[in-house]
Amino acid sequence: MFNQRIFKTSLLAVCVGQALAGVSVHAVEAEGQAAAENMEVIEVRGIRRSVEASMNTKRFANAVVDAVTAEDIGKFPDKNIGDALQRISGVSVDRQYGEVSGVTIRGTAPEHTRILLNGQTVASTSWYDLGPATRTFNMELLSAEQVAGVEVYKTPEASMEEGALGGTVNLKTRKPLDLDAHTYQVSGELSQSSLYDDTKPSYSFLGSWKDDDSKWGILGAYSVEEIVDGRHVLESLSGYYEYFPKNTGTGQESTVGAWGIGSQAFKAERERTSSQVTLQFAPTESLDFTLDYFAFELDNPHVNHNFLTIGARGAGASDVVNNSKGGTEKATIKPGYASIIYNPVVRNAVNMQSDVLNLSGKYSGDTFELSGVIGRSTSEGGTQGGASSWWIPATDDGDRIGDPAFPNGQGGTDGGFTYDATGPYQVWLTSLDATDASQLKFAQEANYETTVQDHDVTYAQLDFSLPLDGDFFNKLEAGVKYNTSDFERVAFNRNPKEVIGFVPNGNFSNWSGGVFNGLHSQSSGHTLNSYAYLDTDKWWAFISDKYAKGELVEVANFGNTFTVSEDMLALYVQTDFSGENFRGNMGLRYIDTDQTSSGYTRNGAAVSPFEEDASYDNWLPSINFAYDLSDDLILRAGASSVMSRVNYSDLNPGLAIEANFGSASGGNPFLKPYEADQADLGLEWYFTESSMASAAMFYKDISNMVYSTQTVEYVQGCGPTEPEWNKCRVTKPQSGGDGEVLGVELQLQHNFDNGFGFISNYTYVDSETVTPGGDTQMVPGVSENTFNTTVFFENDYISTRVAYNWRSEYIGVGSVQNVLNDSYQQVDASIIWHAMENLDISLEGVNLTNEVIQSYDVNYGLTQNTIEFGSRYYLGAAYRF
Numbered sequence: 096m097f098n099q100r101i102f103k104t105s106l107l108a109v110c111v112g113q114a115l116a117g118v119s120v121h122a123v124e125a126e127g128q129a130a131a132e133n134m135e136v137i138e139v140r141g142i143r144r145s146v147e148a149s150m151n152t153k154r155f156a157n158a159v160v161d162a163v164t165a166e167d168i169g170k171f172p173d174k175n176i177g178d179a180l181q182r183i184s185g186v187s188v189d190r191q192y193g194e195v196s197g198v199t200i201r202g203t204a205p206e207h208t209r210i211l212l213n214g215q216t217v218a219s220t221s222w223y224d225l226g227p228a229t230r231t232f233n234m235e236l237l238s239a240e241q242v243a244g245v246e247v248y249k250t251p252e253a254s255m256e257e258g259a260l261g262g263t264v265n266l267k268t269r270k271p272l273d274l275d276a277h278t279y280q281v282s283g284e285l286s287q288s289s290l291y292d293d294t295k296p297s298y299s300f301l302g303s304w305k306d307d308d309s310k311w312g313i314l315g316a317y318s319v320e321e322i323v324d325g326r327h328v329l330e331s332l333s334g335y336y337e338y339f340p341k342n343t344g345t346g347q348e349s350t351v352g353a354w355g356i357g358s359q360a361f362k363a364e365r366e367r368t369s370s371q372v373t374l375q376f377a378p379t380e381s382l383d384f385t386l387d388y389f390a391f392e393l394d395n396p397h398v399n400h401n402f403l404t405i406g407a408r409g410a411g412a413s414d415v416v417n418n419s420k421g422g423t424e425k426a427t428i429k430p431g432y433a434s435i436i437y438n439p440v441v442r443n444a445v446n447m448q449s450d451v452l453n454l455s456g457k458y459s460g461d462t463f464e465l466s467g468v469i470g471r472s473t474s475e476g477g478t479q480g481g482a483s484s485w486w487i488p489a490t491d492d493g494d495r496i497g498d499p500a501f502p503n504g505q506g507g508t509d510g511g512f513t514y515d516a517t518g519p520y521q522v523w524l525t526s527l528d529a530t531d532a533s534q535l536k537f538a539q540e541a542n543y544e545t546t547v548q549d550h551d552v553t554y555a556q557l558d559f560s561l562p563l564d565g566d567f568f569n570k571l572e573a574g575v576k577y578n579t580s581d582f583e584r585v586a587f588n589r590n591p592k593e594v595i596g597f598v599p600n601g602n603f604s605n606w607s608g609g610v611f612n613g614l615h616s617q618s619s620g621h622t623l624n625s626y627a628y629l630d631t632d633k634w635w636a637f638i639s640d641k642y643a644k645g646e647l648v649e650v651a652n653f654g655n656t657f658t659v660s661e662d663m664l665a666l667y668v669q670t671d672f673s674g675e676n677f678r679g680n681m682g683l684r685y686i687d688t689d690q691t692s693s694g695y696t697r698n699g700a701a702v703s704p705f706e707e708d709a710s711y712d713n714w715l716p717s718i719n720f721a722y723d724l725s726d727d728l729i730l731r732a733g734a735s736s737v738m739s740r741v742n743y744s745d746l747n748p749g750l751a752i753e754a755n756f757g758s759a760s761g762g763n764p765f766l767k768p769y770e771a772d773q774a775d776l777g778l779e780w781y782f783t784e785s786s787m788a789s790a791a792m793f794y795k796d797i798s799n800m801v802y803s804t805q806t807v808e809y810v811q812g813c814g815p816t817e818p819e820w821n822k823c824r825v826t827k828p829q830s831g832g833d834g835e836v837l838g839v840e841l842q843l844q845h846n847f848d849n850g851f852g853f854i855s856n857y858t859y860v861d862s863e864t865v866t867p868g869g870d871t872q873m874v875p876g877v878s879e880n881t882f883n884t885t886v887f888f889e890n891d892y893i894s895t896r897v898a899y900n901w902r903s904e905y906i907g908v909g910s911v912q913n914v915l916n917d918s919y920q921q922v923d924a925s926i927i928w929h930a931m932e933n934l935d936i937s938l939e940g941v942n943l944t945n946e947v948i949q950s951y952d953v954n955y956g957l958t959q960n961t962i963e964f965g966s967r968y969y970l971g972a973a974y975r976f
Contacts (some may be wrong), residue, residue: 200247256665328961348423519961713768778791877906
């Protein structure tokens with residue numbers, strides 16, 4: 096029987112030899128095709144083909160590379176790119192709203208993973224107004240249907256763009272000259288989440304054409320994906336601190352906990368749109384041009400209902416039980432004014448979009464190759480407009496917060512409650528019935544932040560490659576790349592015109608749309624799982640009229656308005672080497688970065704713009720080495736220096752104030768990039784054409800780690816009243832911490848002759864960071880243990896897959912305080928029926944067991960969040976013609 100593995104190895108050797116001899120790539124491909132036509136080639140389809148293609152990418156790479164390959168047009172193995180990446184050893188993912196939003200590679204936080212599209216940066220913004228402005232491309236934007244494959248580089252090469260501390264993810268799309276002349280596919284799908292009873296449609300199209308001589312080609316793709324999604328959360332708000340001191344007279348312990356506890360029901364109606372147009376022109380075998388245009392957009396209008404019990408607004412506490420860390424596990428809060436608040440937030444203008452225009456060209460001469468890329472990517476995003484109202488017990492004093500009829504303060508009688516913070520938050524209301532809308536009234540249309548983000552990236556790159564005739568060095572590469580990045584975030588605070596009578600008929604019974612039942616179904620105990628909720632359509636019509644009349648006005652929030660501009664110049668040189676049974680590359684990349692951070696400073700009522708300049712450079716050497724111990728056994732080693740720039744929001748020179756919470760946050764424009772020296776050693780055994788076992792060890796020595804520090808100081812306007820301004824909790828980043836990561840990756844995959852197969856991997860990471868204050872903790876976002884396995888079966892009629900992933904506990908990323916997340920597991924499954932030669936019917940399920948994410952505060956050992964995403968189901972059909 097024809098051995099496909101030997102054929103592929105031989106073809107690779109032919110390509111390398113011909114390249115060294117100066118023969119064009121197109122000529123080599125033609126010879127390889129002619130040779131293949133005279134051989135018995137076994138065509139592998141479906142999941143098995145995907146597994147083999149991914150494995151061969153890993154096997155023949157010089158660096159440590161893993162891959163996920165689409166089985167066919169529009170048949171990427173997962174609903175989300177991030178879901179597919181977690182099947183790779185050394186990779187774990189971060190979920191915020193059901194879908195994967197960040198990727199952790201080899202013991203580093205998600206923002207230190209570099210995500211590229213066809214090797215280039217994609218401008219990115221976010222829709223979440225309370226989240227940090229990061230550099231990573233938001234995977235919620237990209238439909239998996241358009242992706243042909245994903246490569247994960249765990250060790251860098253000098254020719255690759257810098258910026259990854261953990262690894263680089265390269266998303267690869269299709270080109271028309273690589274496909275058959277007439278390739279078309281249409282697909283449709285229905286989706287539903289278990290949290291909400293709404294069914295939404297999705298559809299996609301891909302078409303590709305080329306002429307008979309394969310000189311001209313055009314590809315177009317378009318997809319629209321809709322889903323009603325969300326999450327149910329039992330959460331703490333605004334950090335942990337002491338809000339009632341110890342009473343020496345009564346012996347009552349101090350009360351240390353979160354500002355408030357919330358029972359949240361978040362619902363979003365997402366629509367994701369992706370477009371691609373690719374033109375390819377190859378007038379000769381040695382010349383090739385490609386023009387790509389991509390457009391991605393996510394509309395995410397949503398409503399966040401939150402019933403809050405606020406200990407910090409109570410009149411005192413009794414029956415306080417503290418743990419050994421001084422955190423309050425249980426307490427009864429005495430009623431105070433607005434110590435219970437129902438806070439529905441309606442966000443209708445929530446959007447983020449990115450586009451990419453990219454022109455690349457390559458000329459393969461007799462003795463050299465020259466290639467270049469120029470492009471631009473822009474992104475806009477943010478959360479604009481909306482409504483955020485506070486409804487409080489109807490028996491609380493006054494018609495609104497700060498009612499002038501109560502100059503000595505306002506009080507309440509029905510805002511008392513008892514809470515338990517030892518597990519998922521449990522709350523017992525003293526007298527209020529949360530399901531009775533008549534027991535609540537309007538208090539204020541709250542101040543909140545609107546953000547508008549813009550990101551503009553331009554780049555120009557020139558690469559030169561020269562074959563060498565030496566016995567050791569066989570290719571020399573050199574190149575230059577110039578990048579510019581301009582990120583701007585403009586923030587507004589809405590200051591409603593607080594007048595009595597803002598809301599006619601202010602009792603909540605006039606505005607309620609019903610009662611939630613069955614929230615937090617996966618959390619045991621006395622959870623606050625039922626309460627009356629707002630009729631959001633009726634309320635939004637009312638609020639829109641207030642905007643039109645000028646009674647709701649947005650004013651600039653200068654403290655969270657900033658710009659970060661960067662000019663980056665990179666030079667590199669790299670050489671490939673090979674000899675008997677070994678190959679590899681070595682190189683050096685130099686990067687010079689000039690950075691300007693602009694913001695605003697406040698002096699009393701005066702606001703003045705200012706900017707800070709910073710610059711730094713980095714020398715990044717790298718070497719990758721592969722040795723063939725036998726035909727099937729490869730030893731790999733690598734060493735390199737890497738860097739990763741800090742988040743844009745960490746460079747904000749201003750100070751953003753949250754007056755309602757008595758807190759403020761800012762950045763530090765002089766933060767240096769993260770840096771790391773790393774080493775890698777691995778062994779790979781390819782024991783059949785589609786099976787392998789591998790083990791690898793890796794080590795990272797990280798410096799310039801960034802930490803959030805919190806101080807209590809005087810900040811004008813920080814707090815509901817002036818006497819509280821000197822108690823403002825100010826959070827800012829600082830660098831100087833060090834960290835170490837030591838890990839082991841194990842991978843095993845095998846295809847059986849009966850149609851069954853599996854892919855499994857396990858990763859152990861021992862990560863440790865030392866803060867500038869000398870404290871030791873795990874690297875944020877990193878689990879010590881992760882395990883993933885996928886079991887599949889396929890024949891001529893069906894293709895099935897069950898995927899399981901698990902990660903051990905990890906420190907939360909981007910939290911106000913250090914948060915420890917419990918271990919998390921998830922089960923996904925799919926079945927595809929090949930109903931006709933070109934027609935597939937599919938059924939897929941994500942998070943079938945409706946797992947939750949449980950987190951705890953590290954400092955005080957108290958509950959932080961309990962997040963339930965629900966299960967998602969998809970029924971689809973795809974036709975190829």
